[in-house]
Amino acid sequence: ETLMQGTYTPASNFIGTGVADWDGSSFMDNANGGKPYIDVNDFEGNLAKAKELMAEAGYPDGKGFPAITYSTNDSAYHKVVAQYLQQAWKEIGVTTNVEIVEWASFTPQRRAGDYQTSRDGWLFDYNDASNMLDLMYSTNGNNNAKYKSAEYDALMNKAAAEVDPKTRSGYLHQAEDLMMADAAVVPVAYYNEFYLQSPKITGSWHSPYGYWYFQYADIVE
Structure with a gap:
């Protein structure tokens, strides 16, 4: 709220809000045994744990840890997030250099894996967790x-072949558990949708995935 003025919500899971599970409940609420992977309300606890892990890895207070580069595109709000990450990682002794890249160059750079750490994002195409979990499949063009995890690929293959919705959901939850444990990505934030609409417009529909539908819309005078 402070940095993004309500345009983002801190992320606790890879699969965020608004995605249905097999029985219509929230996939996010059912993940990780019903607990968030990241407790976004416990900054001090997370900071202490990060320092502990750095020390266990042989870098107490970040001493000896090499500087890293975080790449992001040049949209204003992404630069604000980059600056925050730079500040936050400094608290565990990690020096972060921020690389700002024009969008035309950023997408091919990211797709080629030409970065150390990088911003990425995704908007859902349809209401199923596989739409994002498929991104982590080893041969997916958007990975x-x-x-690359043979175990992860196997879980996604099982989910794709499974006809029982509950069993299929179990494979998808296991896949998210695995990629979060492997730190394949670190969820940072979910986009929030905000807009103004005239009361004269009727029949329009805004989906949970950020898409507007105006085919049945009308303007009432």
Whole structure:
């Protein structure tokens, strides 16, 4: 709220809000045994754990840890997030260089894996968790993280072949558990939709995935 003025919500899971599970409930609420992967309300606890892990890895207070580069495109709000990450990682002793790249160059750079850490994002095409989980499949053309796990691929293959909705959902949840444990990506934020609409417009529909539908819209005078 402070940085993005309501345009983002801090992310706790890879699969965010608005995505249905097999029985119509929230996929996000059912993930990880009903607990968020990241407790976004416990900054101090997360910071202490990060420092502990850095020390266990041989870098107490970040000493000896090499500087990293975070790449992002040149939209204003993405630059604000980059600056925040730079500040946050400094608290565990990690120096972060921010690389701002024009959009025309950023997409091919990211797709080629020509980065250390990079901003990425996705808007859902349809109401199913596989729409995002498929991104982490090793041969998916949108796998910008270059994540490669035979176990993950096997779970996604099982989900794709499974006809029982509940069993299929179980495979998808296991896949999210695995890629989060592997830190294939680090969820940062979910987009929030905000807009103004005249009361004269009727029949329009705005989906949970950010798409407007005006085929049945009308303007009432």
